Amino acid sequence: MTTPTPTRGQVERTLAQRIQALYRDQLGHQPSKITCQLSDQNVVIIIENSITKPEKLLLKTGNQELAEEVRSDLDDAIGPQLKALIEETLNVTVIELLSDATLETGRTGIIAILTDSPTIRIATSDSNKLSTKTSFDIK
DSSP states (O other): OOOOOOBHHHHHHHHHHHHHHHHHHHHSOOOSEEEEEEETTEEEEEEESOOOHHHHHHHHTTOHHHHHHHHHHHHHHHHHHHHHHHHHHHTSOEEEEEEEEETTTTEEEEEEEESSOOEEBOEEEETTEEEEOOOEEOO
16 A cells, blocks of 8 residues: 655645754754745745754853854754755755854744655645645656
């Protein structure tokens, strides 16, 4: 028995949940919201409240440069795990992972550039009934 191909929404939710778990497990920090959006051969990820307590403490005590350095080091440390998580979830290779955080707003933005479009299934409305088409590559 084969597992049905997930919809775009299912893949985006799964990826967001797995990223939240990664932050919790590796950084001991729970972001408040993670939004993932698949688009052609990339994934855009927005992480709200991504700044950890030590970074906030450094900012509060006037150590902006050190807080930025800590954020950069954390991004470098978690990057390979995040890349592997995206590849495993989407079943495609990540060519490049671009990331930046804004300490003032607490947001992190990540763009994952993929080798191929992930295979997903779409739902279409037909006579007020929800039906599914066979899987396709996002193009």
